[in-house]
Amino acid sequence: MSAPKVSFEFFPPKTPDMEQKLWDSVRRLEPLRPDYVSVTYGAGGSTRERTHDIVRKMASETSLKPAGHITCVAATKPEIDQVLRDYWDAGVKRIVALRGDPTAGIGTKYAPHPGGYAYANDLIAGARGIADFDISVGCYPEVHPDASSLKGEVENLKRKFDAGATRAITQFFFTPDVYFRFLDEAHAAGIDQPIVPGIMLQSNFKGLKRMADLCGTAIPPRIAELYDGLDNDAETRDLVTAHIAAELCNQLAEQGVDHFHFYTMNRAGLSLSTCRLLGIKPEVQQ
Secondary structure (H helix, E strand, C coil), X not given: CCCCEEEEEECCCCCHHHHHHHHHXXXXXXXXXXXXXXXXXXXXXXXXXXXXXXXXXXXXXXXXCEEEXXXXXXXXHHHHHHXXXXXXXXXXXXXXXXXXXXXXXXXXXXXXXXXXXXXXXXXXXXXXHHCCCEEEEEECCCCCCCCCCHHHHHXXXXXXXXXXXXXXXXXXXXXXXXXXXXXXXXXXXCCCCCEECEEECCCCHHHHHHHHHHHCCXXXXXXXXXHCCCCCCHHHHHHHHHHHHHHHHHHXXXXXXXXXXXXXXXXXXXXXXXXXXXXXCCCCCC
C-alpha cells in the first residue's frame, strides 16, 4: 500500500520566538512534500494580517502550496475580495473558506457582518467569482455547535459544495466510526467531493480537552487514561500523541482513506513522528 497524502495546518505566531518556531517547523516539514499547507486566522478574525503575510511568504520562499484561511467575520465584502485578489496575484491559488467564530468568542451567538459575506457558502461563491481558487471548507462529523443535527450539518456542507468548494476538512475526532458515519450521511445527501479527516496533534491534554469541549468532539475514556499522570512529562505525552494519531490514521487507511490533514500546533516533531509511523519520510536532498 502506498503512503497516504498529507497536508498540514499552522497558526500565526504572536511573538518573535513563536514566529521562529513556526518557520523552523515549516522548513522541517517541507521535505515531506505535503499536498498543501494552511494557515489559520485567530478567533474572531484576529491575526488576519499576520496570516496573509505568512501565506504570501510561504508562496514566495518555499516549495509549499499554501492556503490562506478566509472567514466571514469582522470584514466587508470589498475587504475580503481584495484579500482574495492579493492572494491570487501573489501566486496563492488555494484558500480555506470558513464562516468563522463569533467576534465575541466561541459559544456566543454568531451575527453576520452587515457589509460582509453572511456564511461560508456566500464566501465561496464570492471567491469563485474572483478567481479559480482551490477551496477547502470545514465540517464537523460530531456536529457543529450551531447545527441542529447531523442532517443539518450535512445539509450545510452540501451548500458549500454547491457554491463551489473543492474539498472538506473535518474537525478533529478520535474514532473511525465517527468519520465513516459522517461520510455515509454525506454520500446519501449526494456529496461525492473529498472529505479529508482532520487529525489533531495537541499533546497538552488540558488544551486538547478545552478544544474538544468547544467544538463538540468526544474524547474516549481510553485516550484520556493514556494522558493520565503525564502533566509534567512532555516527552511521554508527545510519544502518546503520535501513537494515537498514527493508530487512527492506520485504521482509516485500512478502509480506503488516503489523505490526512494534520493540525500541527506549529510543532514539527509530532508531525514528523506521526508521518514516519505512517511510512511517510522526508524527501532526501541531493
